[in-house]
Every structure is written in structure tokens, then in C-alpha cells.
Amino acid sequence: RCLSDWSSDVCSSDLGGLSLIGEFYYPDSGVRERIGYLAGASGQLELRHGLALEPDAIYKPLRSSFGQYNGFTVLSWDFPVLAKYHVAKLGRAPFVEAGPSFRVAGNLNGYNPSHYGVTVGAGAETVTRGLRLSTALRYTRWAKDGYPYSLPPGVNHDYERTNVNAVELIFGIGF
Numbered sequence: 001r002c003l004s005d006w007s008s009d010v011c012s013s014d015l016g017g018l019s020l021i022g023e024f025y026y027p028d029s030g031v032r033e034r035i036g037y038l039a040g041a042s043g044q045l046e047l048r049h050g051l052a053l054e055p056d057a058i059y060k061p062l063r064s065s066f067g068q069y070n071g072f073t074v075l076s077w078d079f080p081v082l083a084k085y086h087v088a089k090l091g092r093a094p095f096v097e098a099g100p101s102f103r104v105a106g107n108l109n110g111y112n113p114s115h116y117g118v119t120v121g122a123g124a125e126t127v128t129r130g131l132r133l134s135t136a137l138r139y140t141r142w143a144k145d146g147y148p149y150s151l152p153p154g155v156n157h158d159y160e161r162t163n164v165n166a167v168e169l170i171f172g173i174g175f
């Protein structure tokens with residue numbers, strides 16, 4: 001079961017949250033970051049007592065602007081696949097989680113965010129009046145960005161335009 005008073009080994013939740021640090025890497029360029037939101041869905045499959053597998057699908061637009069009116073967005077979907085360990089089953093269930101993350105992006109606007117990384121996090125879950133509520137703080141370390149344009153064979157690049165570090169506060173609710 002997801003928690004001791006849940007009736008199923010499979011659970012699902014809706015997710016929402018905030019990206020706590022900037023998504024773009026621009027030293028001295030004049031680019032302004034906007035606080036990012038995220039929304040998505042989560043599933044959880046209990047593998048054994050206290051240990052679960054949690055795949056998520058999270059829509060996370062990366063938003064920024066040059067000056068006052070030149071805003072742009074790179075659309076992304078993140079897919080973390082996390083092993084989740086519940087430390088205790090006492091009313092509130094604290095947990096730790098870790099696993100690989102995958103990302104697809106569209107509306108690139110000259111960017112090519114990395115497509116894979118590693119995520120770790122910690123949080124707590126509880127059941128109240130038939131609702132499963134969770135809060136987590138997650139850190140993802142993304143690999144280096146791809147180059148947004150095709151390069152001739154044998155040409156290397158050192159291209160970093162999005163932040164390789166992501167810190168997110170995530171809220172979940174399940175029925």
C-alpha cells in the first residue's frame with residue numbers, strides 16, 4: 001500500500017509546484033528570470049513495505065525575457081522515475097526519493113535543454129479525510145545542454161544556456 005491506511009498498491013496524484021531557482025544561465029546578459037510553475041501527474045506503485053516506484057509526468061515551461069516586452073518560453077515535460085522510501089508510517093510519512101529524470105522540450109527558441117539528469121528529494125505524505133497530500137523538495141542535476149543547431153561531424157561545443165541545477169517545491173493531491 002502507499003500508506004498503511006490506503007487500500008491499493010497503486011496510487012495516483014495530481015502535482016503542482018514552483019521552480020525555486022532560475023532555469024536559464026546568463027551571466028551578465030540582461031536576461032531576467034521568471035519564477036516557474038509546474039503541473040502534472042504522478043503514479044506510485046508499492047514494491048514492498050516502505051519502498052515504492054514513482055514515475056511522474058511534469059509540464060514545466062521555462063520562462064524568461066530580454067528587457068520589458070521580449071518574453072519567451074521553452075516548453076518542457078520532465079519525466080522523473082524515482083525510487084521512493086518511506087522512512088516511517090506514523091500519521092505523516094516522511095520519505096526520501098532518487099532516480100533518473102528525462103526531459104523533452106519544444107518551442108525551443110534557440111535552446112536545446114538537456115534530455116536527461118538525476119533527481120533526489122525528500123518530503124512527507126499524509127492522509128486526511130480521504131485525500132492523500134504530499135510535499136517534496138527536489139533537486140535535479142541535468143546533463144550539459146545539446147547544441148540547438150546541427151554541427152559538422154567532429155566539431156565539439158561547450159554550450160550551456162540552461163541551468164544544469166533545478167530545485168523545485170512540489171505539492172501532490174490524490175483522491
